[in-house]
């Protein structure tokens with residue numbers, strides 16, 4: 083292309099160009115796009131083009147491509163904006179998203195209110211299915227991660243504690259860390275990746291297929307029909323999963339403690355029992371219920387906001403995971419400060 | 427039809443996505459018992475117009491009146507009541523994918539009627555057999571073909587015997603015979619139930635067979651360029667775009 087233009091520009095001013103295609107064998111769309119560029123450039127330079135020499139098929143396709151004029155406003159302009167504008171836009175975006183989150187929270191609270199007066203409309207079978215999906219089906223991964231976290235805590239702690247001959251306190255370390263923080267956080271993050279993403283993808287796909295529209299025009303609130311059962315399922319299952327993660331984590335610590343640091347079975351168990359009280363467990367379980375709400379909200383919100391294409395569903399799932407993890411970390415921080423102040 | 431009573435009136439409607447104006451100055455009236463056709467090239471905003479009429483998307487400006495109630499200015503309760511009179515077939519079918527066909531069709535019945543479960547089951551199997559899907563009650567939407575999904579969506583739209591039916595490209599994806607049966611079904615519905623039907627379609631044969639009123643949306647002019655009985659439009663319209671549409675582009679050559 084460049085070469086042709088160079089030749090065209092270097093020689094004496096051209097009047098017209100013609101084509102010689104006697105040796106042309108097979109051709110494809112590449113030729114057409116090339117020719118369109120050529121014509122475009124030469125009409126720019128006010129040089130005539132003679133299409134006689136082109137094969138019939140090529141000429142017809144060229145006519146077809148020119149027949150429907152490009153819609154000027156259909157193509158989106160890629161604007162490059164100044165830095166300050168970008169910053170402003172980003173902050174407005176954050177404000178808008180926070181607003182959306184709060185609105186969503188409000189709407190789901192209303193849906194819960196309706197649930198308690200028995201007027202919420204959703205299918206019980208959906209609830210059971212979701213409970214199964216985010217409960218039993220999540221057990222293997224929760225087992226694996228909690229066991230590993232318990233072991234890692236025990237191992238890292240024990241190496242340090244052994245320097246003082248205090249390896250028996252591994253039991254305290256693992257027990258308290260799991261009960262207060264790690265079990266809730268780890269199940270929260272696992273559920274964000276597993277269930278939050280699934281919620282966003284499910285509801286997002288329903289948006290793409292106009293299923294949510296169909297619900298609305300049928301007088302069924304998607305908040306009750308889609309969001310409520312998912313939220314309920316997570317609120318019920320997260321504390322149970324968290325409790326289970328506690329046990330498995332403590333078991334992981336136990337394996338390391340007894341296997342590598344010469345603590346006897348009864349010693350370890352007794353030490354764990356002494357270290358833990360109901361407050362620790364209660365706190366962790368409360369947190370996990372809160373995280374359950376956060377994961378459900380992030381997943382359902384992103385699903386409801388989803389655009390109308392398959393790639394939008396992927397984006398919704400991704401941003402559901404990111405949103406839930408951010409929310410979990412932020413809320414966990416806030417809860418840590420609060421529990422510290424009130425001294426539990 | 428002599429008792430021409432306005433059922434839906436669209437008044438000075440402008441529709442837009444953000445700043446992107448699709449159509450402006452739409453004015454038309456759908457009379458009770460009409461089969462009203464919305465025509466226009468692909469992407470001109472027919473589905474969007476339907477979304478605005480059924481209350482899924484608010485118009486940029488203008489009104490949609492049902493008899494004398496302006497949909498977008500009335501109370502939410504009233505909006506919900508109006509929506510209860512609609513039966514809608516979406517362009518993609520929009521069946522709820524986690525439910526069987528039977529559950530899909532029975533959900534609106536559970537929502538809006540006091541029928542008991544066995545009565546609901548009877549109505550559902552009647553509606554499914556009307557669209558030729560008897561025996562598919564237990565199938566999920568993913569287990570049936572695209573055309574069958576369209577027909578199941580139709581059964582769901584008709585579940586409540588609604589006053590107003592909105593069909594977005596009902597015959598797309600149907601074979602000629604089913605498409606013909608569908609036309610007959612639509613005529614039957616208007617005749618027996620007195621339903622008003624708004625159909626978005628490109629199918630010229632059905633446009634002329636069932637439509638007794640229509641509008642044509644022009645992509646380039648961004649407004650409606652013709653309205654009236656499609657047969658009359660074919661005979662009398664002067665607008666070259668409308669003519670081209672109604673004759674499958676054959677008059678383009680003569681114009682030159």
Ligand SMILES: Nc1ncnc2c1ncn2[C@@H]1O[C@H](COP(=O)(O)OP(=O)(O)OP(=O)(O)O)[C@@H](O)[C@H]1O
Pocket residue numbers: 390443448466467468469470471472473474475517
């Ligand atoms: N959610 C959306 N956001 C922004 N633009 C949209 C959106 N949905 C549709 N559009 C635009 O609106 C225009 C009209 O879309 P619409 O679906 O109403 O067309 P249509 O007339 O139904 O076309 P078809 O006959 O192909 O179904 C399209 O050009 C599309 O780009």
Ligand SMILES: [Mg+2]
Pocket residue numbers: 472473474517594
């Ligand atoms: Mg459409």
